[in-house]
Amino acid sequence: MPERSCIVTGGAGFIGCSISADLVRRFDRVVAVDMMHPQVHKTQNRPDALAEGVELMRLDITDPASWERVLAAVQPTVVVHLAAETGTGQSLTEATRHTHTNVTGTAVMLDAFARHGIVPERILLCSSRAVYGEGAWRRRDGGEVCYPGYRTRDQLAKGAWDFEGMDATPSSAVQTRTVPTSVYGATKLTQEHVLYSWAAAYGTTPIVLRLQNVYGPGQSLSNPYTGIVSLFCRLARAGKSIPLYEDGQMLRDFVLIDDVAAAIVAALDASAELPRSLDIGTGAASSIGDAGTLIAKLYDAPAPHVCGLYRYGDVRHAACLIEPTLSALDWRPRYTLESGLVRLKSWIDRQLALEEEA
Numbered sequence: 001m002p003e004r005s006c007i008v009t010g011g012a013g014f015i016g017c018s019i020s021a022d023l024v025r026r027f028d029r030v031v032a033v034d035m036m037h038p039q040v041h042k043t044q045n046r047p048d049a050l051a052e053g054v055e056l057m058r059l060d061i062t063d064p065a066s067w068e069r070v071l072a073a074v075q076p077t078v079v080v081h082l083a084a085e086t087g088t089g090q091s092l093t094e095a096t097r098h099t100h101t102n103v104t105g106t107a108v109m110l111d112a113f114a115r116h117g118i119v120p121e122r123i124l125l126c127s128s129r130a131v132y133g134e135g136a137w138r139r140r141d142g143g144e145v146c147y148p149g150y151r152t153r154d155q156l157a158k159g160a161w162d163f164e165g166m167d168a169t170p171s172s173a174v175q176t177r178t179v180p181t182s183v184y185g186a187t188k189l190t191q192e193h194v195l196y197s198w199a200a201a202y203g204t205t206p207i208v209l210r211l212q213n214v215y216g217p218g219q220s221l222s223n224p225y226t227g228i229v230s231l232f233c234r235l236a237r238a239g240k241s242i243p244l245y246e247d248g249q250m251l252r253d254f255v256l257i258d259d260v261a262a263a264i265v266a267a268l269d270a271s272a273e274l275p276r277s278l279d280i281g282t283g284a285a286s287s288i289g290d291a292g293t294l295i296a297k298l299y300d301a302p303a304p305h306v307c308g309l310y311r312y313g314d315v316r317h318a319a320c321l322i323e324p325t326l327s328a329l330d331w332r333p334r335y336t337l338e339s340g341l342v343r344l345k346s347w348i349d350r351q352l353a354l355e356e357e358a
Protein backbone atom coordinates (compact mmCIF):
# COMPACT_ATOMS: atom_id res chain seq x y z
CA MET A 1 0.00 0.00 0.00
CA PRO A 2 1.45 3.43 -0.86
CA GLU A 3 2.11 5.73 2.09
CA ARG A 4 -0.81 8.02 3.00
CA SER A 5 0.46 11.31 4.28
CA CYS A 6 -1.04 14.54 5.50
CA ILE A 7 0.45 18.03 5.51
CA VAL A 8 -1.08 20.44 8.01
CA THR A 9 -0.08 24.06 7.45
CA GLY A 10 -0.22 26.01 10.70
CA GLY A 11 -0.25 22.59 12.33
CA ALA A 12 1.37 23.77 15.58
CA GLY A 13 -1.43 26.25 16.27
CA PHE A 14 -4.60 25.96 18.33
CA ILE A 15 -6.66 23.97 15.84
CA GLY A 16 -3.70 22.08 14.37
CA CYS A 17 -2.71 20.66 17.75
CA SER A 18 -6.30 19.70 18.51
CA ILE A 19 -6.57 17.46 15.43
CA SER A 20 -3.01 16.14 15.55
CA ALA A 21 -3.67 12.89 17.46
CA ASP A 22 -6.61 12.03 15.18
CA LEU A 23 -4.48 12.64 12.10
CA VAL A 24 -1.66 10.47 13.40
CA ARG A 25 -4.18 7.62 13.78
CA ARG A 26 -5.45 8.10 10.21
CA PHE A 27 -2.24 8.69 8.21
CA ASP A 28 1.13 6.94 7.89
CA ARG A 29 2.85 10.32 8.08
CA VAL A 30 1.71 13.70 9.37
CA VAL A 31 3.83 16.79 8.75
CA ALA A 32 3.02 20.15 10.33
CA VAL A 33 4.43 23.11 8.41
CA ASP A 34 4.49 26.04 10.82
CA MET A 35 6.72 29.10 11.18
CA MET A 36 5.86 29.33 14.92
CA HIS A 37 4.49 32.86 14.72
CA PRO A 38 5.79 34.74 17.83
CA GLN A 39 2.37 36.32 18.38
CA VAL A 40 0.87 32.85 18.84
CA HIS A 41 3.80 30.94 20.29
CA LYS A 42 5.17 32.71 23.34
CA THR A 43 8.12 30.35 23.40
CA GLN A 44 9.48 28.71 20.29
CA ASN A 45 9.20 25.29 21.93
CA ARG A 46 7.29 22.55 20.18
CA PRO A 47 3.78 22.70 21.69
CA ASP A 48 3.09 19.93 24.23
CA ALA A 49 -0.35 19.51 22.66
CA LEU A 50 1.10 18.55 19.26
CA ALA A 51 0.83 14.74 19.06
CA GLU A 52 4.15 12.95 19.25
CA GLY A 53 3.88 11.31 15.85
CA VAL A 54 3.70 14.65 14.01
CA GLU A 55 6.87 15.88 12.28
CA LEU A 56 7.18 19.65 12.72
CA MET A 57 8.87 21.60 9.90
CA ARG A 58 9.46 25.18 11.01
CA LEU A 59 8.92 26.90 7.69
CA ASP A 60 7.00 29.83 6.27
CA ILE A 61 4.25 28.91 3.79
CA THR A 62 4.73 32.18 1.88
CA ASP A 63 8.29 31.17 0.93
CA PRO A 64 8.49 29.05 -2.28
CA ALA A 65 11.88 27.63 -1.21
CA SER A 66 10.31 26.30 1.99
CA TRP A 67 7.87 24.28 -0.10
CA GLU A 68 10.79 22.75 -2.04
CA ARG A 69 12.06 21.35 1.28
CA VAL A 70 8.61 20.19 2.38
CA LEU A 71 7.73 18.45 -0.88
CA ALA A 72 11.17 16.84 -1.14
CA ALA A 73 10.33 15.21 2.20
CA VAL A 74 6.67 14.34 1.71
CA GLN A 75 4.08 14.19 -1.08
CA PRO A 76 0.76 14.79 0.65
CA THR A 77 -2.30 12.61 0.07
CA VAL A 78 -4.36 15.15 2.01
CA VAL A 79 -3.70 18.77 3.02
CA VAL A 80 -5.27 20.61 5.94
CA HIS A 81 -4.65 24.31 5.41
CA LEU A 82 -4.71 26.25 8.68
CA ALA A 83 -1.74 28.63 8.55
CA ALA A 84 -3.07 32.17 8.69
CA GLU A 85 -2.88 35.59 10.25
CA THR A 86 -6.09 35.62 12.28
CA GLY A 87 -6.53 39.02 13.95
CA THR A 88 -9.73 40.70 12.74
CA GLY A 89 -8.96 44.13 14.24
CA GLN A 90 -5.26 43.82 13.52
CA SER A 91 -5.98 43.07 9.86
CA LEU A 92 -7.23 46.65 9.40
CA THR A 93 -3.85 48.10 10.35
CA GLU A 94 -1.72 45.27 8.97
CA ALA A 95 -3.56 44.46 5.79
CA THR A 96 -0.40 43.60 3.89
CA ARG A 97 0.71 41.02 6.44
CA HIS A 98 -2.73 39.38 6.54
CA THR A 99 -3.10 39.35 2.77
CA HIS A 100 0.43 38.08 2.23
CA THR A 101 0.10 35.09 4.57
CA ASN A 102 -3.51 34.20 3.88
CA VAL A 103 -3.83 34.84 0.17
CA THR A 104 -0.28 34.76 -1.22
CA GLY A 105 0.59 31.93 1.17
CA THR A 106 -2.25 29.81 -0.21
CA ALA A 107 -1.20 30.57 -3.78
CA VAL A 108 2.48 29.80 -3.08
CA MET A 109 1.45 26.41 -1.63
CA LEU A 110 -0.72 25.57 -4.64
CA ASP A 111 1.99 26.66 -7.10
CA ALA A 112 4.43 24.38 -5.32
CA PHE A 113 2.02 21.44 -5.74
CA ALA A 114 1.63 22.33 -9.44
CA ARG A 115 5.43 22.52 -9.93
CA HIS A 116 5.83 19.07 -8.41
CA GLY A 117 2.80 17.54 -10.16
CA ILE A 118 1.20 16.86 -6.78
CA VAL A 119 -2.59 16.75 -6.65
CA PRO A 120 -3.70 15.86 -3.12
CA GLU A 121 -6.94 13.84 -2.89
CA ARG A 122 -8.42 16.49 -0.64
CA ILE A 123 -7.49 19.95 0.54
CA LEU A 124 -9.38 21.10 3.60
CA LEU A 125 -9.41 24.82 4.36
CA CYS A 126 -10.55 26.26 7.68
CA SER A 127 -12.35 29.36 6.59
CA SER A 128 -14.29 31.68 8.84
CA ARG A 129 -17.67 33.16 9.69
CA ALA A 130 -15.90 36.45 8.88
CA VAL A 131 -16.65 35.85 5.17
CA TYR A 132 -20.31 36.76 5.82
CA GLY A 133 -19.54 40.13 7.42
CA GLU A 134 -22.77 41.55 8.84
CA GLY A 135 -24.71 38.90 6.92
CA ALA A 136 -28.42 39.00 6.03
CA TRP A 137 -30.92 41.08 8.02
CA ARG A 138 -34.72 40.92 7.86
CA ARG A 139 -36.82 44.11 7.71
CA ARG A 140 -39.37 44.29 10.51
CA ASP A 141 -41.96 45.82 8.17
CA GLY A 142 -42.39 43.63 5.12
CA GLY A 143 -40.03 40.88 6.24
CA GLU A 144 -37.75 40.92 3.21
CA VAL A 145 -34.11 40.02 3.63
CA CYS A 146 -31.41 42.54 2.78
CA TYR A 147 -27.66 42.98 3.10
CA PRO A 148 -26.93 46.27 4.89
CA GLY A 149 -23.21 45.67 4.33
CA TYR A 150 -21.16 47.89 6.62
CA ARG A 151 -21.76 49.84 9.80
CA THR A 152 -20.43 53.31 9.03
CA ARG A 153 -18.01 55.24 11.23
CA ASP A 154 -20.80 57.76 11.91
CA GLN A 155 -23.22 55.02 12.91
CA LEU A 156 -20.72 53.53 15.37
CA ALA A 157 -19.76 56.95 16.77
CA LYS A 158 -23.45 57.54 17.55
CA GLY A 159 -23.75 54.15 19.25
CA ALA A 160 -26.33 53.00 16.67
CA TRP A 161 -25.11 49.43 16.93
CA ASP A 162 -27.90 47.68 15.00
CA PHE A 163 -29.27 48.44 11.54
CA GLU A 164 -32.47 50.37 12.09
CA GLY A 165 -35.75 48.53 11.61
CA MET A 166 -34.06 45.19 10.94
CA ASP A 167 -33.19 42.00 12.77
CA ALA A 168 -30.11 39.91 12.05
CA THR A 169 -30.58 36.37 10.72
CA PRO A 170 -28.20 33.42 11.18
CA SER A 171 -25.85 32.85 8.25
CA SER A 172 -25.81 29.73 6.13
CA ALA A 173 -23.33 28.73 3.45
CA VAL A 174 -26.34 27.50 1.46
CA GLN A 175 -28.02 30.89 1.14
CA THR A 176 -26.14 33.79 2.74
CA ARG A 177 -24.12 36.08 0.51
CA THR A 178 -20.54 36.78 1.50
CA VAL A 179 -19.82 40.47 2.26
CA PRO A 180 -16.77 40.54 4.56
CA THR A 181 -16.29 43.69 6.65
CA SER A 182 -12.69 43.11 7.74
CA VAL A 183 -9.52 42.60 5.76
CA TYR A 184 -9.20 39.27 7.59
CA GLY A 185 -12.64 38.22 6.33
CA ALA A 186 -11.77 39.34 2.81
CA THR A 187 -8.58 37.25 2.85
CA LYS A 188 -10.46 34.18 4.11
CA LEU A 189 -13.01 34.55 1.30
CA THR A 190 -10.22 34.96 -1.24
CA GLN A 191 -8.55 31.82 0.11
CA GLU A 192 -11.81 29.98 -0.56
CA HIS A 193 -12.01 31.23 -4.15
CA VAL A 194 -8.36 30.50 -4.88
CA LEU A 195 -8.79 26.97 -3.53
CA TYR A 196 -12.06 26.28 -5.41
CA SER A 197 -10.53 27.43 -8.71
CA TRP A 198 -7.34 25.44 -8.29
CA ALA A 199 -9.20 22.33 -7.14
CA ALA A 200 -11.59 22.45 -10.11
CA ALA A 201 -8.72 22.78 -12.57
CA TYR A 202 -6.64 19.97 -11.04
CA GLY A 203 -9.51 17.64 -10.15
CA THR A 204 -9.04 17.51 -6.39
CA THR A 205 -11.74 17.85 -3.72
CA PRO A 206 -11.79 21.12 -1.77
CA ILE A 207 -13.43 21.05 1.66
CA VAL A 208 -14.20 24.46 3.12
CA LEU A 209 -15.32 24.72 6.74
CA ARG A 210 -16.50 28.15 7.88
CA LEU A 211 -15.79 28.18 11.60
CA GLN A 212 -17.64 30.37 14.09
CA ASN A 213 -15.85 31.64 17.26
CA VAL A 214 -13.64 28.77 18.37
CA TYR A 215 -12.47 28.69 22.00
CA GLY A 216 -11.12 26.15 24.44
CA PRO A 217 -8.07 24.42 25.86
CA GLY A 218 -4.97 25.07 23.80
CA GLN A 219 -5.85 28.56 22.55
CA SER A 220 -2.96 30.99 22.94
CA LEU A 221 -3.29 32.82 26.26
CA SER A 222 -0.72 35.43 25.27
CA ASN A 223 -2.05 36.49 21.86
CA PRO A 224 -3.94 39.77 22.50
CA TYR A 225 -5.49 39.79 19.03
CA THR A 226 -7.63 36.63 19.06
CA GLY A 227 -9.61 34.55 21.53
CA ILE A 228 -12.12 36.75 23.32
CA VAL A 229 -13.25 33.89 25.60
CA SER A 230 -9.70 33.22 26.82
CA LEU A 231 -9.17 36.94 27.29
CA PHE A 232 -12.38 37.23 29.37
CA CYS A 233 -11.27 34.24 31.48
CA ARG A 234 -7.89 35.84 32.19
CA LEU A 235 -9.52 39.08 33.29
CA ALA A 236 -12.06 37.31 35.50
CA ARG A 237 -9.35 35.09 36.98
CA ALA A 238 -7.46 38.27 37.94
CA GLY A 239 -10.60 39.48 39.76
CA LYS A 240 -11.35 42.19 37.17
CA SER A 241 -14.70 43.19 35.72
CA ILE A 242 -14.88 42.17 32.04
CA PRO A 243 -15.31 45.23 29.74
CA LEU A 244 -18.05 44.67 27.15
CA TYR A 245 -17.78 46.46 23.80
CA GLU A 246 -20.75 48.29 22.24
CA ASP A 247 -23.73 47.50 24.50
CA GLY A 248 -22.63 43.94 25.22
CA GLN A 249 -25.52 42.57 23.14
CA MET A 250 -23.54 41.43 20.08
CA LEU A 251 -24.23 37.77 19.36
CA ARG A 252 -21.59 35.15 18.75
CA ASP A 253 -21.72 31.38 18.28
CA PHE A 254 -18.98 30.13 20.62
CA VAL A 255 -17.95 26.62 19.65
CA LEU A 256 -15.60 24.48 21.73
CA ILE A 257 -12.39 23.30 20.06
CA ASP A 258 -13.32 19.65 20.75
CA ASP A 259 -16.40 20.05 18.56
CA VAL A 260 -14.41 21.83 15.84
CA ALA A 261 -11.71 19.13 15.83
CA ALA A 262 -14.44 16.47 15.53
CA ALA A 263 -15.99 18.35 12.59
CA ILE A 264 -12.65 18.58 10.74
CA VAL A 265 -12.02 14.87 11.22
CA ALA A 266 -15.59 14.03 10.14
CA ALA A 267 -15.11 16.12 6.98
CA LEU A 268 -11.83 14.33 6.18
CA ASP A 269 -13.51 10.95 6.77
CA ALA A 270 -16.65 11.74 4.74
CA SER A 271 -17.03 9.36 1.82
CA ALA A 272 -19.93 11.16 0.12
CA GLU A 273 -19.48 14.36 -1.84
CA LEU A 274 -19.79 17.35 0.49
CA PRO A 275 -21.50 20.69 -0.18
CA ARG A 276 -19.20 23.47 -1.40
CA SER A 277 -18.79 24.90 2.12
CA LEU A 278 -20.06 24.03 5.58
CA ASP A 279 -20.79 26.13 8.68
CA ILE A 280 -19.28 24.86 11.91
CA GLY A 281 -20.76 26.19 15.14
CA THR A 282 -23.12 25.10 17.87
CA GLY A 283 -26.10 26.58 16.03
CA ALA A 284 -26.92 28.63 19.16
CA ALA A 285 -25.66 32.16 19.68
CA SER A 286 -25.02 33.95 22.99
CA SER A 287 -24.52 37.64 23.59
CA ILE A 288 -21.04 38.78 24.56
CA GLY A 289 -22.64 40.07 27.77
CA ASP A 290 -24.09 36.65 28.62
CA ALA A 291 -20.76 34.98 27.91
CA GLY A 292 -19.03 37.55 30.14
CA THR A 293 -21.53 36.97 32.93
CA LEU A 294 -21.07 33.18 32.77
CA ILE A 295 -17.30 33.59 32.93
CA ALA A 296 -17.45 36.13 35.78
CA LYS A 297 -19.61 33.69 37.79
CA LEU A 298 -17.23 30.79 37.13
CA TYR A 299 -14.37 32.82 38.57
CA ASP A 300 -16.38 34.56 41.26
CA ALA A 301 -15.34 37.87 39.66
CA PRO A 302 -17.25 41.18 39.60
CA ALA A 303 -20.02 41.44 37.00
CA PRO A 304 -18.98 42.60 33.51
CA HIS A 305 -19.54 46.23 32.57
CA VAL A 306 -20.39 47.95 29.30
CA CYS A 307 -17.38 50.09 28.47
CA GLY A 308 -18.83 51.77 25.37
CA LEU A 309 -15.78 51.05 23.21
CA TYR A 310 -16.12 49.48 19.78
CA ARG A 311 -13.85 48.21 17.06
CA TYR A 312 -13.98 48.80 13.32
CA GLY A 313 -14.33 45.56 11.39
CA ASP A 314 -16.28 43.83 14.17
CA VAL A 315 -19.68 42.61 13.07
CA ARG A 316 -22.77 43.17 15.17
CA HIS A 317 -24.03 39.60 15.22
CA ALA A 318 -22.58 36.28 14.08
CA ALA A 319 -24.60 33.11 14.22
CA CYS A 320 -25.13 30.22 11.82
CA LEU A 321 -27.56 27.49 10.83
CA ILE A 322 -25.89 24.12 11.18
CA GLU A 323 -28.66 21.87 9.82
CA PRO A 324 -27.01 21.47 6.36
CA THR A 325 -23.74 20.52 8.12
CA LEU A 326 -25.54 17.99 10.34
CA SER A 327 -27.00 16.35 7.20
CA ALA A 328 -23.67 16.32 5.37
CA LEU A 329 -21.31 15.12 8.12
CA ASP A 330 -21.38 12.37 10.69
CA TRP A 331 -21.00 15.04 13.36
CA ARG A 332 -22.91 17.10 15.87
CA PRO A 333 -21.67 19.58 18.46
CA ARG A 334 -21.63 18.15 21.99
CA TYR A 335 -20.80 21.17 24.13
CA THR A 336 -22.91 24.15 25.15
CA LEU A 337 -21.14 27.36 26.12
CA GLU A 338 -21.68 26.50 29.81
CA SER A 339 -20.13 23.02 29.59
CA GLY A 340 -17.34 24.24 27.30
CA LEU A 341 -16.38 27.02 29.71
CA VAL A 342 -16.01 24.58 32.58
CA ARG A 343 -13.55 22.59 30.45
CA LEU A 344 -11.68 25.74 29.45
CA LYS A 345 -11.47 27.03 33.01
CA SER A 346 -9.80 23.91 34.35
CA TRP A 347 -7.27 24.00 31.50
CA ILE A 348 -6.45 27.69 32.06
CA ASP A 349 -6.08 27.16 35.80
CA ARG A 350 -3.64 24.30 35.19
CA GLN A 351 -1.77 26.22 32.51
CA LEU A 352 -1.34 29.44 34.46
CA ALA A 353 -0.43 27.57 37.65
CA LEU A 354 2.38 25.89 35.70
CA GLU A 355 3.53 29.27 34.32
CA GLU A 356 3.43 30.82 37.79
CA GLU A 357 5.49 27.91 39.20
CA ALA A 358 8.13 28.23 36.47
Ligand SMILES: NC(=O)c1ccc[n+]([C@@H]2O[C@H](COP(=O)([O-])OP(=O)(O)OC[C@H]3O[C@@H](n4cnc5c(N)ncnc54)[C@H](O)[C@@H]3O)[C@@H](O)[C@H]2O)c1
Nearest residue numbers: 010013014015034035036037060061083084126128211214
Ligand atom coordinates in the same frame (compact mmCIF):
# COMPACT_ATOMS: atom_id res chain seq x y z
N1 LIG B 1 -9.81 30.02 16.15
C1 LIG B 1 -10.90 30.55 15.59
O1 LIG B 1 -11.80 31.09 16.26
C2 LIG B 1 -11.08 30.46 14.09
C3 LIG B 1 -12.32 30.84 13.56
C4 LIG B 1 -12.48 30.82 12.19
C5 LIG B 1 -11.45 30.38 11.36
N2 LIG B 1 -10.26 30.01 11.90
C6 LIG B 1 -9.18 29.61 10.97
O2 LIG B 1 -8.60 28.41 11.42
C7 LIG B 1 -7.20 28.39 11.08
C8 LIG B 1 -6.38 28.02 12.31
O3 LIG B 1 -6.65 28.96 13.34
P1 LIG B 1 -6.09 28.79 14.81
O4 LIG B 1 -7.13 29.28 15.72
O5 LIG B 1 -5.51 27.43 14.99
O6 LIG B 1 -4.94 29.88 14.76
P2 LIG B 1 -3.48 29.87 15.45
O7 LIG B 1 -2.99 31.26 15.32
O8 LIG B 1 -3.51 29.23 16.78
O9 LIG B 1 -2.67 28.91 14.47
C9 LIG B 1 -2.21 29.32 13.21
C10 LIG B 1 -0.82 28.74 13.04
O10 LIG B 1 -0.35 29.16 11.77
C11 LIG B 1 1.03 29.48 11.93
N3 LIG B 1 1.40 30.41 10.86
C12 LIG B 1 1.02 31.71 10.73
N4 LIG B 1 1.57 32.23 9.65
C13 LIG B 1 2.31 31.25 9.06
C14 LIG B 1 3.13 31.17 7.91
N5 LIG B 1 3.32 32.24 7.12
N6 LIG B 1 3.75 30.00 7.63
C15 LIG B 1 3.59 28.92 8.43
N7 LIG B 1 2.83 28.93 9.54
C16 LIG B 1 2.20 30.09 9.85
C17 LIG B 1 1.17 30.06 13.31
O11 LIG B 1 2.48 29.94 13.82
C18 LIG B 1 0.17 29.21 14.09
O12 LIG B 1 0.80 28.09 14.70
C19 LIG B 1 -6.88 29.76 10.51
O13 LIG B 1 -6.83 29.64 9.11
C20 LIG B 1 -8.06 30.63 10.93
O14 LIG B 1 -8.30 31.64 9.97
C21 LIG B 1 -10.05 30.05 13.25
